[in-house]
Amino acid sequence: MVAIKLRWNLRRHLWFWATIVFILALHVPLVFMVRWPQGRGPTLFYTMPIGIVDFFIILGAVGLAEKVFSKDSSSNDENE
Secondary structure (H helix, E strand, O other), X not given: OHHHXXXXXXXXXXXXXXHHHHHHXXXXXXXXXXXXXXXXXXXXXXXXXXXXHHHHHHHHHHXXXXXXXXXXXXXXXXXX
């Protein structure tokens, strides 16, 4: 949610929301693949590194989508 909030200025673009939905869809199988410690729920020790890496992956994916779709928008604007 923090990564989305940091890029909230892009909320008016359909590609932004498509990227977010795609990333969230990728999270579903990952939640089932991670082996949590037996007997107790996930602790901060286990979840913090995963959360930090996930944060940077989401920021990178949104940044990459912005570069790809911004080039398409600017080239379309020049042609019109």
